[in-house]
Amino acid sequence: MAQMWVSMGPQHPMTHGLWRLRVRVDGEIITEADPDMGWLHRSVEKLTELYEYPFNTIFTDRLCYASPLTWSHCYVAAVEDLMGVEVPERARYMRVIVLELQRILSHLMWFAAYGPDLGLFAAAVYGFREREDFMDRIQELTGQRLNYNYLRIGGLKHDFPPGWTDRLLETCDRFLPHLEEYKGMCENNSIFRMRTQGVGILPAKDAMNLGVTGPNLRASGVDYDARVDNPYEAYGELDFPKVVATEGDCYARFVVRLYELEQSVGILRQAIKQMPDKGKYRARAPRNGPKCDRVFDGTGVARVEDSRGEAMFYVIGQGNEYPYRVKIRSPAYTTIGASPVMLVGSRVADIPVILGSIDMCIGETDK
Amino acid sequence: MGLSLHEVLLVYLLTPIAGFLDGLLERITGFLVPPLVGAIEFGAEQTGFRVLGYLAQGISYLNWTRFPLRLSTPFMLSFLTAAVAAVLLFAFMMVNVLVLTWLERKMFSRMWDMRGPMAASLNNMQALWWVFVVAGLAALAVWVWVAWFVYPGEVADSVKIAGVALGGFVAFGSLLWTRGHLEGAGFMQQLADGNKFFLKELIIPRAADLTIYNLAPILFVSSSIVLIAAIPFSDGFFAVDTSMGLIFTMGVFAVAPLAVLGGGWAQNNKYTLIGGMRSAAMMMSYEIPLLLSLVPVFIFAGTFNPLEIVQRQVDAGVWFGTGTFFLAPLVFMICLVAEVERIPFDLPEANSELVEGWVTEYTGMRFLFLLMAEYIRSFVGAAILVLVFFGGWTGPIYAALAPTLVGILGFDLAVLFMLAKIYLVFILFIWIRASLPRVRTDQILQIGWHRLLPLALIAIVIAMFMQFLDWTSWSLF
Numbered sequence A: 001m002a003q004m005w006v007s008m009g010p011q012h013p014m015t016h017g018l019w020r021l022r023v024r025v026d027g028e029i030i031t032e033a034d035p036d037m038g039w040l041h042r043s044v045e046k047l048t049e050l051y052e053y054p055f056n057t058i059f060t061d062r063l064c065y066a067s068p069l070t071w072s073h074c075y076v077a078a079v080e081d082l083m084g085v086e087v088p089e090r091a092r093y094m095r096v097i098v099l100e101l102q103r104i105l106s107h108l109m110w111f112a113a114y115g116p117d118l119g120l121f122a123a124a125v126y127g128f129r130e131r132e133d134f135m136d137r138i139q140e141l142t143g144q145r146l147n148y149n150y151l152r153i154g155g156l157k158h159d160f161p162p163g164w165t166d167r168l169l170e171t172c173d174r175f176l177p178h179l180e181e182y183k184g185m186c187e188n189n190s191i192f193r194m195r196t197q198g199v200g201i202l203p204a205k206d207a208m209n210l211g212v213t214g215p216n217l218r219a220s221g222v223d224y225d226a227r228v229d230n231p232y233e234a235y236g237e238l239d240f241p242k243v244v245a246t247e248g249d250c251y252a253r254f255v256v257r258l259y260e261l262e263q264s265v266g267i268l269r270q271a272i273k274q275m276p277d278k279g280k281y282r283a284r285a286p287r288n289g290p291k292c293d294r295v296f297d298g299t300g301v302a303r304v305e306d307s308r309g310e311a312m313f314y315v316i317g318q319g320n321e322y323p324y325r326v327k328i329r330s331p332a333y334t335t336i337g338a339s340p341v342m343l344v345g346s347r348v349a350d351i352p353v354i355l356g357s358i359d360m361c362i363g364e365t366d367k
Numbered sequence B: 001m002g003l004s005l006h007e008v009l010l011v012y013l014l015t016p017i018a019g020f021l022d023g024l025l026e027r028i029t030g031f032l033v034p035p036l037v038g039a040i041e042f043g044a045e046q047t048g049f050r051v052l053g054y055l056a057q058g059i060s061y062l063n064w065t066r067f068p069l070r071l072s073t074p075f076m077l078s079f080l081t082a083a084v085a086a087v088l089l090f091a092f093m094m095v096n097v098l099v100l101t102w103l104e105r106k107m108f109s110r111m112w113d114m115r116g117p118m119a120a121s122l123n124n125m126q127a128l129w130w131v132f133v134v135a136g137l138a139a140l141a142v143w144v145w146v147a148w149f150v151y152p153g154e155v156a157d158s159v160k161i162a163g164v165a166l167g168g169f170v171a172f173g174s175l176l177w178t179r180g181h182l183e184g185a186g187f188m189q190q191l192a193d194g195n196k197f198f199l200k201e202l203i204i205p206r207a208a209d210l211t212i213y214n215l216a217p218i219l220f221v222s223s224s225i226v227l228i229a230a231i232p233f234s235d236g237f238f239a240v241d242t243s244m245g246l247i248f249t250m251g252v253f254a255v256a257p258l259a260v261l262g263g264g265w266a267q268n269n270k271y272t273l274i275g276g277m278r279s280a281a282m283m284m285s286y287e288i289p290l291l292l293s294l295v296p297v298f299i300f301a302g303t304f305n306p307l308e309i310v311q312r313q314v315d316a317g318v319w320f321g322t323g324t325f326f327l328a329p330l331v332f333m334i335c336l337v338a339e340v341e342r343i344p345f346d347l348p349e350a351n352s353e354l355v356e357g358w359v360t361e362y363t364g365m366r367f368l369f370l371l372m373a374e375y376i377r378s379f380v381g382a383a384i385l386v387l388v389f390f391g392g393w394t395g396p397i398y399a400a401l402a403p404t405l406v407g408i409l410g411f412d413l414a415v416l417f418m419l420a421k422i423y424l425v426f427i428l429f430i431w432i433r434a435s436l437p438r439v440r441t442d443q444i445l446q447i448g449w450h451r452l453l454p455l456a457l458i459a460i461v462i463a464m465f466m467q468f469l470d471w472t473s474w475s476l477f
Helices: A044-048 A053-061 A068-083 A089-117 A121-142 A164-186 A190-196 A204-209 A215-219 A250-274 A331-337 A339-343 A348-357 A362-366 B005-047 B050-061 B074-111 B124-150 B157-176 B188-199 B210-230 B245-253 B256-266 B270-292 B295-301 B306-316 B320-324 B327-339 B364-389 B396-409 B414-435 B441-468
Strands: A004-008 A020-026 A029-036 A299-306 A309-317 A323-329
Touching: A004 B270, A020 A348, A029 A339, A029 A348, A044 A053, A044 A323, A053 A068, A053 A323, A068 A089, A068 A299, A068 A309, A089 A121, A089 A164, A089 A250, A089 A348, A121 A164, A121 B414, A164 A250, A190 A250, A190 A348, A204 A215, A215 A250, A215 A309, A250 A348, A309 A331, A331 A339, A331 A362, A339 A348, B005 B050, B005 B074, B074 B188, B074 B210, B074 B364, B074 B414, B124 B157, B188 B364, B210 B245, B210 B256, B210 B364, B245 B306, B245 B364, B256 B270, B270 B327, B270 B441, B295 B306, B295 B320, B295 B364, B295 B441, B306 B320, B306 B364, B320 B327, B320 B364, B320 B441, B327 B364, B327 B414, B327 B441, B364 B414, B396 B414
Parallel strands: none
Antiparallel strands: A004 A020, A020 A029, A299 A309, A309 A323
C-alpha cells in the first residue's frame, strides 16, 4: 500500500476534545505526524483584559473542564503576586487540599478516558465510580460539579463546611482499595502491558527540549515537580516524594499518574492534619492592580504544577481594575508539540494509546 | 438420530398444507373463473370494447387446473420446505440474538458496577395504550357498520360524522400518546434500538463503489446466517444432517473476511480501508490454529458430522474436551474470539482509532444487521465449541434429569440444555470483553503464530497419543 495521509479529528473518538491530528501512514506504520490545534479557541487571554481582576476566575475555571480549580488557582496566584497580597496560612493549606482534590478528580477523569482508548471500557466505569465519591465532596464544598468558582484573590470563597475534612478523609479511605483494583486490572494485565510498554517512547532529552512538563516529563525520568522544586502555597511545609519513572513510554506515564493518585491522597491527609484550626480563609485584596513601569515591576507571575504539567500565568497590570495583559502557558499545548516524537514509527493502533497517555485537555490548549 | 427440521416440516406440516392449498385453488378457480370470464365476455359483447375480450381470455388462462405446477409436487414441496426451514432458523437466530445482546448488556452492568438497560419495556400503561388503539379502531368499524348498513337512512349525517370523529380521535390520539415509564429488566431496549436503527437514514458515501458497497453486508450477514444450517441443537432439532457439517461451517466462517475487505475498500474511507486490511491480516493469524484445534476431535470421533460427534461422546461416556486436557478447547476458544471479532481481537472495528472500523460508513438497518451478524457468529462459534468438546445437548446433569423430564412433560428439553451450555460459553465471551483491552495487529499475529499454533499442534499430538492408548475406555473422567 502506498503511503497515505489520514486525518483524525476534529471529531474523532481518539481526540478527547476538538483537535485534529494528521498522520501519514505506510500500511499501519506512522511515518509522519502533524497535530493541528486551534479548533476550540475562545480567546480567553483577550477576554480577561475586558473584565476586572476578580471576575476573570470565571474564564480561568473554564480553561479545563477536568481541573478548573488548578487553573483558577494559577490565575489568582499570579494576581496575588502582582498585587502583593499575602494569603493567610489557613487559606494556603485549604488551597493545597482543594488543589490535590482537584488533581485526584482530574487523574481519575484521565484514567476513565484512557481505558476506552485501549478498548478497556471497565476502566471508564470504575474511574467514574470513584470520581463520583470525590465529586460529592467537592459539590458539598462549592455547590458545583463543574467550574467551581471557589478560588478568590487573597484566599477562597468561603471556609470548609463543618465536618467536611472528615468526610474527605473517609472518601480517601474508601478510594485506596479501589486503586489496588486498578493496579490489578492494568498493571497485572499482560495485554495492557503489551499495548503500553515500549510504545510512544519520549526520551528525557527530547522531553526537556520540547518543554514537556508534569507527569509526562517525570515519566521520562526527569526528576522535576513544581510542587517540590518551586514550592507554592503550603507545599513547602509538606513532605511528599516525587513520582518518577524512567522508561518514558505509555506505561511509565500511566504508572506515574496512577501513583500520583496515591501521592495526592497522602498530601491531602498531611495537609488536613497540619492545617491550623482557626484563622482567616481570605485576605482582603486591593481593587486595582499596579501600573507596569520600569520603576515598579507591575507584573505578576505564577508557576504551578497543574494536573497536566507546569501551568503559568503572567499578568501585567495597568494601574486600574483591569489587567493589561494575561498570558497563559498551557502544559498540554507544549506536550502535544512533542507528540510527533512519540508517534513516528508507531502503528495506527498506538495513536489513541499514546495520545491518551499524555492526557490532553483542549480547553486549556486552545485557550 | 431423530428427524431433522427438514423432515418434520416436510412430513407433518407442509405436505398436508400444500395438498389443501392445491385443492382450494382448484376449487376457487373452478367456481370463480368461468362465471367471471363469462361476465366479462358478456360485457365485451355489449360495449364493444375489444380490450375486455382480451382480459377475459387472459383470466381464463389463469385457471389453476390448467397449470401443471402444484404446491404438492415433490419439487415444490422440497423448495417450500427449504424456504420455511430457513425462515424458522432465521427467526430462532434473531430471538437468540435479542437475548444475547440483552444478556451482554446486563452482564456488563453487573461486571462494571453500573446500571444497564432498565427502563424500556411495555408496562401496563403501554398495554393500555394498545387497548385504546385497538378499541378505537374497533368502535370506528362497528359504528360505520351500524350507522351506514344496519340502519341506513335512520341516523342523521351529523351524528354519523361525529361518531367517526370520536372513534378516530380515540384510535389515532392513542397512537400519538406514547407517554409512560417502562419496566421489564430492560429487555425491550433491544426492540427500541431495533426501531431506532430502522428509522435511520441510509447514507451512502458519494464516491463509494456501489456494487461492492451493497454486496458486502449481504455477503457478511447471509454467510453468518448460513452458519446455523449445519449446527444441530439436539438430536431432534437440526436443519441438515451432513457428514461434512463441521468442515462446511468452518468454511463458511472464513467467507466473512472477504466481505470485510471488500466492504472496507468499497466505502472509499481510509478508516474502513485500514479496518478491512486488518481483517485480512488477522485471518492469517487465527484461522489455522482454529482449524487445527478441531483436529483432535476428528481424531477421537473419526467424523465431521456434529450429530455423530455428539453420539460418539455419549458412547464413550466422556467429553472430547477432556481428551487433550482442555488444551484444544482453550485454543479453539481464543481463536473463536478472534473469528467473531470481539474484544480483545476486534481490530477491524477498533473504535478508538478507526471510529467504527470497516462499518463506519454503513448506517441504519445495514449497520444493525452487521451488528447482529456478529452475535450470530458468536452464538454459532459457542455452539461448535459445546458440540465438539463438551458433549452438545448431552451431559451428566441432563442425563440425570432427562428421564424425569420426559416422564413429566412427555418430551425432552435437550435443546434447552444445549442452549444453556451455549449461553454459558457466551457469558465467558462477555467476561473476556468486559475485562481485557484490545491487542494490536502485529501482536495478534504474534499470539496466533507463536502461541496458539504450537499449542494446537501439541493438542493434536496429545490427541494421537490418547487415541493410541484408547483413553475412552479408561473411564477416568
